[in-house]
Amino acid sequence: MNLNIAILIILMVAALWTTMTRSLLRAAIGLAFMSLALTLIMFRLNSGLAAVFELSVCAGLIPVLFVSTISLTHPLTKQEVMQHMKDRIRRFWYLPLIIVIAGIALSFITVTLNIKLPPKEAEESVRAVLWNGRPLYLVGQIIVLLAGAFGVVILFKESEEK
Amino acid sequence: MEVVQIFWPFLLFVIMLFIIGIYCIAITFNLIRALLGAEILIKAITLLVIVAGFISGRTALAQAVVISLIVVEAVSITVAVGIVLGIHGHNNSLDTRKIADTDK
The missing domain is CATH 1.20.5 (Single alpha-helices involved in coiled-coils or other helix-helix interfaces)
Structure with missing residues (x-):
């Protein structure tokens, strides 16, 4: 369970990196890392086939699609980059704060979920x-x-x- | 172990992933970054389905759903990327503020 939490934290950090990094290329790489962490979680939760799909399609194909799209669009000039940086910091600095507050608030909530699980059946492939x-x-x-x-x-x- | 004890930590992370994805889509003006936000939302859903399958003991069904989800995700992102490239070719920008008014 602790290893699962560690992988989930890596997933969260990769998601924050994807959202907050200035470079779109780095954001695409962050997305690949997110898929990698999700693949590990899937393997640990006995979902091997879906994990293989996730690894090949979401960690392989989709970042490549994003990288080729980024390379087909024109890069920003230095002046535009400086302008965007100031703009981005102003808009995005709230996000880690919101995530930390939401995480702390949610971890203190004691949930009483009344989930009725279906009866166990013989597992099919x-x-x-x-x-x-x-x-x-x-x-x-x-x-x-x-x-x-x-x-x-x-x-x-x-x-x-x- | 009780269902809630296994489910709650995963659900907590799913909620936080949702917040990140929605924030990314709502705040950004860049079309590619909006697609990245949508990807983060899809990852949250994938995680939720896999955890639900694990807890209910129906991992095979959850995997079937996730495989379908991955196919839909790949196709929709491919088409969206094509549309983004078309918009870039038309406006020479990915900034939503600079995109020409479609009502005209």
Whole structure:
């Protein structure tokens, strides 16, 4: 349990880093670290397959997407950077304060959740759940992937025409 | 161990991740940073689903949901990034204050 808390704290620090760092590139790297910490939590909570997906897609593919987007947009001039820095400090310095206060306040709350857990069943494998129990999830995933592919094609087709 | 004792620390961190994500989206004027905020919110949801699956003893179902969530997340971020690039090509800026008024 203590190791879980340590990993959760790393996750929180990575999230704060992602939000507060000035450089977008560093923010994308912070996002990858967040996914890495979440992967460790998933492995520790017996969710190995989802952890592998998280590691490959969220810690691998999505930061690469962000980095390529950042490299395709023009960097700010030195004057703009200085202006943005002052602006950012003014807007973002509240966040760590809010998080610390929220964390302390929430940790003092004694919760009485009346959760009724379902009866224990024989654990199925993820494959069995996805293919036999919830085939519509797969259909939905295929539709979403196709919609995304068509969306990207349409977006770049328009920009070529321009 | 009682359910609350396992669930509460995770829920606390999920709430804090939510605060960070919403703050990031609400405060920033940069479109890429807004997407990063949305990513943080999705991570909070993923963590919540995994913990709920672990506590209820249905990790297989939770994993199936999380895998679907990751697919939706990847696709939506890809399309959003394409839209952001389109906006940048049109306005030469990622600042929401400098984006041309769409009502015109």
